[in-house]
Amino acid sequence: MKLLRYGPAGAERPGLLDADGILRDLSGVVPDIGGDTLSDAGLARLRELDPAQLPAVPGQPRIGPCVAGVGKxxxxxxxxxxxxxxxxxxxxxxxxxxxxxxxxxxxxxxxxxxxxxxxxxxxxxxxxxxxxxxxxxxxxxxxxxxxxxxxxxxxxxxxxxxxxxxxxxxxxxxxxxxxxxxxxxxxxxxxxxxxxxxxxxxxxxxxxxxxxxxxxxxxxxxxxxxxxxxxxxxxxxxxxxxxxxxxxxxxxxxxxxxxxxxxxxxxxxxxxxxxxxxxxxx
The missing domain is CATH 3.90.850.10 (Fumarylacetoacetase-like, C-terminal domain)
Structure with a gap:
């Protein structure tokens, strides 16, 4: 999977890039790309999703840092x-x-x-x-x-x-x-x-x-x-x-x-x- 965050700096939303290169919104599924989302269980839940059923993000939004809440x-x-x-x-x-x-x-x-x-x-x-x-x-x-x-x-x-x-x-x-x-x-x-x-x-x-x-x-x-x-x-x-x-x-x-x-x-x-x-x- 390719996970990313998009939107204005400081207000990014979680997303997924599907096999066709379409940016899909994950904000209805996970709060962000960080923390528990990065665990094996969290990633397994995302793999079970059908990307085609996720909302496509229109336009060409800014792509933010791919991980939220970096501690170190x-x-x-x-x-x-x-x-x-x-x-x-x-x-x-x-x-x-x-x-x-x-x-x-x-x-x-x-x-x-x-x-x-x-x-x-x-x-x-x-x-x-x-x-x-x-x-x-x-x-x-x-x-x-x-x-x-x-x-x-x-x-x-x-x-x-x-x-x-x-x-x-x-x-x-x-x-x-x-x-x-x-x-x-x-x-x-x-x-x-x-x-x-x-x-x-x-x-x-x-x-x-x-x-x-x-x-x-x-x-x-x-x-x-x-x-x-x-x-x-x-x-x-x-x-x-x-x-x-x-x-x-x-x-x-x-x-x-x-x-x-x-x-x-x-x-x-x-x-x-x-x-x-x-x-x-x-």
Missing amino acids: FICIGLNYADHAAETGKSVPPEPVIFLKATSAICGPNDPMEIPQGAVKADWEVELGIVIGARAKNIPQAQALDHVAGYCTINDGSERAFQSDMQGQWTKGKSHDSFGPIGPWLVTRDAVPDPQSLDLWCEVDGIRHQAGNTRTMVYGVAYLVAYLSRFMTLHPGDIIATGTPPGVGLGLKPPVFLRAGQRIRLEVQGLGMQDHLTVDVQP
Whole structure:
């Protein structure tokens, strides 16, 4: 299934994209795409529906973030060996973990703001994991049972804030609009192997990133189990799993974003994002 949320920012409604690409309204069935809806039982109830009997949504409404009420937005750094190399860093002996503020979350086609004072705004296409069941100290063999599905993520970054200034990475990763998720949450039954997905990103029509999740250092199941050792994962939590090479920081010479550019990115089967960069709004 492809689950999504549509409508004005802050007033999104739950929806489902049927096999013919028609957006169907789910607001008469579930309150939103989050919480209990993401459990195995909640998703099973949605699978029993006949999409043709759900109301079709007219027009072309804004598509919002595909998950509501995200509690934690957890990111993994340097999880592709060739990306680590392009940034001048070694492959970490354990996953690098940092948090992105949930206020950074936006829709898959919303504008991407360039922060005030930014000089190194950057892009990162990533596979996103959406947790569907509480996970605490779980073994790797059971990790995927705790996943509701997957989505496309752009881990927006400002490298000067992230690395040139003192402190941790979070402040370079958390500006408003630096966390678009979606367009859809694709349930895990429709993604038989999350370690075989192509992903790409282009800026103004030039493709800079083109990779595959098979080259991740730490795979999906490992990451879910690993993270559950340090924090309890709850339904609706999101894990951004790292990016392949081709980010602006790694180009020779480096290239960074400015207002007026268009970013397009996609993870295979999980939908495409399309953002126009804009100067920061108050």
